[in-house]
Amino acid sequence: MGKRKSLIKIKPKKYKDGEVVKVSFMVMHPMETGMRKDKKTKKVIPMLYINDVKFEYNGKVITTMKVWESLSVNPVFTTYMKINGKGDLKVTYTDSSGEVNEKSKKIKPKG
Amino acid sequence: MQRREFFKQLGTAAVVTTMIPAMSFAADAPKPKSPNAFSYKQAVEVITGGKPVEISSKVQLKVPEIAENGAVVPVTVTVESPMTDSDYVKAIHIFATKNGNTRCIDVYLTPANGKAMFSTRIKLGQTQEVAALVELSDGTFLSAAQSVKVTIGGCG
Incomplete structure (x- = not known):
């Protein structure tokens, strides 16, 4: 499996220290339920979905999510986060196949 | 005759x-069945452990009333909470009551979130209720539900 495309978005783009900002994390993932059939081969497509998502900010766990297959294809996870100095926001996500990926974004508050 | x-x-x-x-x-x-099939009642019991659940207006569940495409239904849960170390929202659970597996996502928040909100997109197989169950840091459970009319199912 190749690396999956993912994206972390922070709104608003310019933020100050101590501000509460919106954080969205998007992944390109098929999120197969295991109930869909291939139209040509008539075989059931095996289950494949994201199990676990973890948001970490400067090594401190902010939000953890336990995910099941009924989330949409290419899921989006949006929450709020309090900016607390410079650092890294790291998102780690695990697949039901055991594939672990991560994505990080630098946090640079201004003012 | x-x-x-x-x-x-x-x-x-x-x-x-x-x-x-x-x-x-x-x-x-x-027809294949989901190996982690869970009914709504079971799921709520597993999470709350038999504790009472209060339907509260503090929990705001934002779902479209009519979803044209069941494969992508945006859901937003907002909870009124100060999010301080002593009083915060511990977890938000989102359910689709009539899907094969009713549990969609469990979100565990911390005071570092600053605001108790979570938003995602879910799949709905048929017209049904979407429910949110919220656990506060003092151990009480609040919930909210709204029915969604699905024109085209999004599962399978």
Whole structure:
């Protein structure tokens, strides 16, 4: 499996220290339920979905999510986060196949 | 009388012939069931451990009333909470009550979130209720639910 495309978005783009900002994390993932059939081969497509998502900010766990297959294809996870100095926001996500990926974004508050 | 019986036989024959392929198809390809199938009641019991759940206006569940495409239904849960170390929202659970697996996502928040909100997109198989169950840091459970009309199912 190749690396999956993912994206972390922070709104608003310019933020100050101590501000509460919106954080969205998007992944390109098929999120197969295991109930869909291939139209040509008539075989059931095996289950494949994201199990676990973890948001970490400067090594401190902010939000953890336990995910099941009924989330949409290419899921989006949006929450709020309090900016607390410079650092890294790291998102780690695990697949039901055991594939672990991560994505990080630098946090640079201004003012 | 004879004519009537002839039609009866014809009718049953037609039913049988249409049934046979359908049955054989069903026999070699039974509809797969989700291995983590959970009913709504079971799921709530597992999470709350039998504690009472209060339907509260503090929990705001934002879902479209009519979802044209069941494969992508945006859901937003907002909870009124100060999010301080002593009083914060511990977890938000989102359910689709009639999906094979009702549990969609469990979100565990911390005071570092600053605001108790979570938003995502879920799949809905049919017209049903979407529910949110919220656990506060003092151990109480709040919930909110809203029905969603699904035009095209998004599962399978």
